[in-house]
Amino acid sequence: xxxxxxxxxHKITKRGQNVTFRCDPISEHNRLYWYRQTLGQGPEFLTYxxxxxxxxxxxxxxxxxxxxxxxxxxxxxxxxxxxxxDSAMYLCASSLRYEAFFGQGTRLTVV
Amino acid sequence: AQTVTQSxxxxxxxxxxxxxxxxxxxxxxxxxYLFWYKQPPSRQMILVIRQEAYKQQNxxxxxxxxxxxxxxxxxxxxxxxxxxxxxxxxxxxYRQPYGQNFVFGPGTRLSVLP
Numbered sequence: 001x002x003x004x005x006x007x008x009x010h011k012i013t014k015r016g017q018n019v020t021f022r023c024d025p026i027s028e029h030n031r032l033y034w035y036r037q038t039l040g041q042g043p044e045f046l047t048y049x050x051x052x053x054x055x056x057x058x059x060x061x062x063x064x065x066x067x068x069x070x071x072x073x074x075x076x077x078x079x080x081x082x083x084x085x086d087s088a089m090y091l092c093a094s095s096l097r098y099e100a101f102f103g104q105g106t107r108l109t110v111v
Numbered sequence: 112a113q114t115v116t117q118s119x120x121x122x123x124x125x126x127x128x129x130x131x132x133x134x135x136x137x138x139x140x141x142x143x144y145l146f147w148y149k150q151p152p153s154r155q156m157i158l159v160i161r162q163e164a165y166k167q168q169n170x171x172x173x174x175x176x177x178x179x180x181x182x183x184x185x186x187x188x189x190x191x192x193x194x195x196x197x198x199x200x201x202x203x204x205y206r207q208p209y210g211q212n213f214v215f216g217p218g219t220r221l222s223v224l225p
Contacts, residue, residue, distance in 0.1 A: 033212060033213065035215075040218070040220075041217060041218070042115075042202050042215035042216055042217045042218050043156075043202070043213075043215045044215075045212040045213070045214070048211070048212050056211070056212055058212075089154065091156070093156075093213075098144055098161055098163075098206075099144075099146055099158045099161055100158075100213055101158070102148075102155060102156035102157075103155070104153070104154065104155045105154055105155070
């Protein structure tokens with residue numbers, strides 16, 4: 001296991017389309033996080049799973065956003081009816097005890 | 112809500128010199144963790160150093176060390192013998208125990224001058 005894996009690395013979509021991102025955490029990590037990062041800014045928390053349970057959601061996570069982590073393994077983040085303001089880097093991280101380990105992110109561009 | 116502040120949007124340092132990046136945070140909790148993460152231009156966040164709030168001793172990792180002042184809610188990062196590869200965005204982050212989310216500061220862009 002080489003770390004947190006995210007797919008795709010880049011996604012260009014037209015406004016109004018739905019997109020889904022996948023995150024594969026480090027295998028023994030029970031905690032999984034999604035963050036959004038715009039250029040030059042710090043990551044903003046979106047949601048957090050402990051095993052398969054979604055324990056916390058940010059107010060940033062509008063009704064158009066949904067995340068799942070079936071069976072406590074990989075996770076998906078779906079954005080419905082994308083808007084230009086959704087353009088950002090979406091980061092996934094996993095954790096076992098203290099620190100989080102991040103994937104390389106999925107860069108979303110909405111045109 | 113917890114907040115993390117990094118008051119230096121950009122810093123620069125000469126190669127082989129020492130630089131200190133500042134971070135302050137706001138919390139009413141007594142038990143928490145603090146982190147410094149590095150994000151090079153490739154954009155994958157990498158952990159630099161971690162500090163547990165209950166530990167009085169400042170954490171050290173090779174050329175990286177912190178100055179943790181719990182009463183002042185200050186957590187600065189010192190990079191000694193700066194190298195060109197240290198150039199990156201540096202983010203200070205806070206987390207309470209038990210898996211709650213990480214709160215990040217806005218970051219400091221560090222340039223290393225040859």
